[in-house]
Amino acid sequence: MKFEQTIFRDDNPWFIGETRLSYLILNFDQSYLGRSILVPKNETPDLESLEEGAVGPLMLEVAQIGRHIKTEFKADRMNYASLGNVVAQLHWHLIPRYEDDLNWGAPPWPVREPRTPSDAERQSSIQRIRRVVALI
Template sequence: MFALDTRLQEDTWLIGDFPLCRLLLSNDSNYPWFILVPRREGITELFQLDDHDQQLMWGETTALARVLKDVFGADKMNVATLGNVVSQLHMHVIVRYQADVAWPGPVWGKHPAQPYTQVDVCAVRDRLASAFDAGFTFSEG
């Protein structure tokens, strides 16, 4: 049974679900920073997913990055799996701007996180609402 890593639960807001991946918003408003987590038990590496799930994850990642670039007007999209701290497979999809606080460097550990409020998270959901197709289910709240 799929369970989200405790650190991801503590450091993110739940946005909803694609057919394979849970979509989370990192609780750092310095960047529109999203995380996709395939809802599969015990997966730590992309190659551990079967071929179908690998293709589905890449498709969801690509679709998300395309939507985020358009909705947030990104200068650059950063997409990566690292998993050095959280071993559960997850894909970071981060909107970057030349004017953001860490540009052009990495976002990790450079600046203190600026937490979202519930109102801010609802505003992010609203921005995404018309951009996602019927294959996405938003979470309650």
């Protein structure tokens, strides 16, 4: 399974935007406020399949976006996950972690109480992330 290209369009209510190297979407589960998924534009199944010269710039972008999300949402930590077990296309889960979240001190999965945001919360989070991603 791969990401459908249609999710990377403005008519997708979860689409945040794009950078030079990747697309960013808000995760449906917002148990961790600001949780997002970053998908490189260069479609590849995994990190080791990228050309050597492409790894550094992409990882820098992942770190920059994570740093901005952490700051914007006042997270205590950021978790980064690139698993590829379900979606065989390179992507990262950018997961802000908070000392008061139900899984603090443990991995972010399984989520004990998944939370779908209201439309207003979703739009607010997307606008906040768009604002900080524009700094990159």
